[in-house]
Amino acid sequence: MIHIVFQEADVAVLEKAIALDPKLAGRVVQIKDDYAVGPIENIYQPEGFQLRKAFWQEALQFSPYTAQQDMVDDKWTVFNLVKYLKGDRTATFGKTPDKETPQQSAGKIVNEGNQTAAPGETTEESVENADESIIAEASVVPVDAAAGETTIAEAVAEQPTVEEAPAAVVIEDDGPAELWIWMGQNQHDVCGYYWLMSQLAEYQGKIQVLYMNNLPFINEKGGIFYPANLYEIQPKEFLKAKRLARQITLSEFEVDPDEWRKLCRENAMVRILEGGKKIVSKDAAFFDQDILQAAGKEGGKLNKIVSNTLSKMKAKTGDVFLVWRIRQLAEAGKLDITGDWAKGWKEIVVRPAGMAAEAAAAAGTEETATDQTA
Numbered sequence: 001m002i003h004i005v006f007q008e009a010d011v012a013v014l015e016k017a018i019a020l021d022p023k024l025a026g027r028v029v030q031i032k033d034d035y036a037v038g039p040i041e042n043i044y045q046p047e048g049f050q051l052r053k054a055f056w057q058e059a060l061q062f063s064p065y066t067a068q069q070d071m072v073d074d075k076w077t078v079f080n081l082v083k084y085l086k087g088d089r090t091a092t093f094g095k096t097p098d099k100e101t102p103q104q105s106a107g108k109i110v111n112e113g114n115q116t117a118a119p120g121e122t123t124e125e126s127v128e129n130a131d132e133s134i135i136a137e138a139s140v141v142p143v144d145a146a147a148g149e150t151t152i153a154e155a156v157a158e159q160p161t162v163e164e165a166p167a168a169v170v171i172e173d174d175g176p177a178e179l180w181i182w183m184g185q186n187q188h189d190v191c192g193y194y195w196l197m198s199q200l201a202e203y204q205g206k207i208q209v210l211y212m213n214n215l216p217f218i219n220e221k222g223g224i225f226y227p228a229n230l231y232e233i234q235p236k237e238f239l240k241a242k243r244l245a246r247q248i249t250l251s252e253f254e255v256d257p258d259e260w261r262k263l264c265r266e267n268a269m270v271r272i273l274e275g276g277k278k279i280v281s282k283d284a285a286f287f288d289q290d291i292l293q294a295a296g297k298e299g300g301k302l303n304k305i306v307s308n309t310l311s312k313m314k315a316k317t318g319d320v321f322l323v324w325r326i327r328q329l330a331e332a333g334k335l336d337i338t339g340d341w342a343k344g345w346k347e348i349v350v351r352p353a354g355m356a357a358e359a360a361a362a363a364g365t366e367e368t369a370t371d372q373t374a
Helices: 009-021 046-060 071-087 102-108 124-128 132-137 152-157 188-196 235-244 248-265 285-296 302-312 319-331 355-373
Strands: 002-005 027-030 179-183 208-209 272-275 278-282 335-338 347-351
Touching: 002 009, 002 071, 002 278, 009 027, 009 235, 046 319, 071 179, 124 208, 179 188, 188 208, 188 248, 188 278, 208 235, 248 278, 272 285, 285 302, 285 319, 285 347, 302 319, 302 347, 319 335
Parallel strands: 002 027, 002 179, 179 208
Antiparallel strands: 272 278, 335 347
């Protein structure tokens, strides 16, 4: 059994739950990119992939997240999941580097301050040594390959060379190959689910889904709450949640990829969960009001503005996306930014538009008055 999650903090809590119940024994694998933001048009094609990669490179500029590996990890993960579903119990999900991946930092939401990434790494040699028959047979399901869509084999061929070769992991499981996809009630997880399951329709019957949609759980203080994220759930509560596991139906394998294709065609910069699995497209300015309210009348350090925004906004997104949007607002003249980006976020000050000029003018007036007094 392989368990799929979409946030780094989910990995640790699910592994603790597995330790409590041998029936859940299996490897926990994370889909790392945040598909709730950024361009997704033609996402399974090389040009769509490159556009998304370019977006993250721009968004990550000046950020504290220095690792330079993008969502290619997810493509490699899908390739290995397909191998597993075909009966191959060895998988190359990769080693754990010291630093956080771009997509993981971008996917951070409030209360995830202790996350670190565990991205998979690939090399040209590891790709060349992969099972050729599996590569040849693997294909992306949600679109017509004849229409020019990228197959998993082609996607894997695009993997960049990195310094460390991936570690081969043997799935020690004599039972049937099965994936359990765990989702919290948030757009990050649901968009990741759509992106993933749309590539696995061939394996209907082998894929279970567990969606914590508007379900009550017991917190550490004994109270009832409705978690939006898996990592908020106590490990022992997962033992109850496992009873919710059900197969993704044939109907869902028809309807859900259609919904994802629709979202890809809309290609909005932001996607929000309205309820159930209903994702709606929003433009890049969707979080602007939250940002401007957090900046207030006085502004402040960038890190504080981001923290205040995350703590008060209803629909959550990542800190990297918020900073990218703050830079966009500054370019549009709606915010003033001072400080040296090269020195990191901690050196940046954000103020409402016009405040920086007013402060400079006030400082100049004060200096003139001092000179006249002297």
